[in-house]
Amino acid sequence: MTQQSKSLSGRIALVTGGSRGIGRAICTKLASLGATVYVNYTSNQAAADETVKLCQAEGVQAYAIGFDVSDSAAVDAAIERIQKESTKLDILVNNAGISKDGLFVRMKDEDWQRIMNINLNGAFYCARAAARLMMKARYGRIVNMSSIVGEMGNAGQAPYVASKAALIGLTKSVAKELASRNVTVNAVTPGYIETEMTDVLDAKRKEELMGVIPLGRIGSPNDIANVTAFLVSDDASYVTGQIIGVNGGMYM
Numbered sequence: 001m002t003q004q005s006k007s008l009s010g011r012i013a014l015v016t017g018g019s020r021g022i023g024r025a026i027c028t029k030l031a032s033l034g035a036t037v038y039v040n041y042t043s044n045q046a047a048a049d050e051t052v053k054l055c056q057a058e059g060v061q062a063y064a065i066g067f068d069v070s071d072s073a074a075v076d077a078a079i080e081r082i083q084k085e086s087t088k089l090d091i092l093v094n095n096a097g098i099s100k101d102g103l104f105v106r107m108k109d110e111d112w113q114r115i116m117n118i119n120l121n122g123a124f125y126c127a128r129a130a131a132r133l134m135m136k137a138r139y140g141r142i143v144n145m146s147s148i149v150g151e152m153g154n155a156g157q158a159p160y161v162a163s164k165a166a167l168i169g170l171t172k173s174v175a176k177e178l179a180s181r182n183v184t185v186n187a188v189t190p191g192y193i194e195t196e197m198t199d200v201l202d203a204k205r206k207e208e209l210m211g212v213i214p215l216g217r218i219g220s221p222n223d224i225a226n227v228t229a230f231l232v233s234d235d236a237s238y239v240t241g242q243i244i245g246v247n248g249g250m251y252m
């Protein structure tokens with residue numbers, strides 16, 4: 001390994017929703033660059049343990065940390081645990097997210113609230129708890145996983161889209177507040193990425209999506225992990241409050 005390929009050596013990272021999909025790819029990428037990784041999950045411990053193994057195979061320490069991001073007290077307790085065990089938290093990737101599609105006029109209150117609680121409130125709770133440590137340390141990197149649909153809108157996904165658009169506003173506001181403490185806050189807006197979340201789309205919808213991606217392929221979780229790894233690196237020290245599209249050109 002070259003010096004450069006271990007650019008995150010000594011860094012402590014928490015990735016929410018790190019057990020599967022995009023989150024798993026981010027965990028293993030950060031591990032490959034030398035970071036200690038806390039892999040968050042909420043229900044699927046076996047998947048989180050598998051991600052931990054993949055990280056450890058990169059020669060770093062990694063831990064599964066189960067908590068529901070929409071539970072403010074559980075988030076605070078988890079960040080406290082990380083501080084006790086690792087003395088600091090350098091990198092937070094707010095990746096955990098869910099979607100439940102349906103027509104806006106038929107959307108149930110509980111579905112709306114659940115999506116907001118996890119996708120938006122969860123990112124707020126985690127960022128707030130992490131920021132307290134990062135501000136004291138005068139160093140931090142926060143990346144919020146928004147979505148292309150938060151920029152474009154999308155029929156049939158009103159609560160998901162609203163939560164992802166709100167994450168963009170949260171990113172910019174918090175970036176302004178934390179900049180003086182050397183804490184950067186950015187958002188990534190993935191396009192159509194092959195994970196369990198998009199597996200549920202029917203063949204016709206998948207074909208339609210492929211037709212509007214100029215680069216002509218579905219994105220992979222690694223496409224998102226690579227950009228996230230840049231944003232949390234020292235190379236991105238002058239990048240904050242930015243919304244980075246990783247979508248094959250689907251939205252420009």
Ligand code: NAP
Nearest residue numbers: 017019021022041042043044068069096097147193195197
């Ligand atoms: P995924 O495969 O469905 O994985 C979701 C992850 O979030 C899992 O690790 C899951 O943990 C975790 N999670 C769900 N609810 C949670 C909660 N309340 N507390 C903690 N963790 C929770 O999703 P993905 O496709 O990788 O998406 C990851 C992120 O990218 C999401 O924010 C999503 O909105 C965003 N995104 C995805 C796409 C795409 O095309 N896939 C496009 C744009 C944006 P368990 O394993 O324990 O269930």
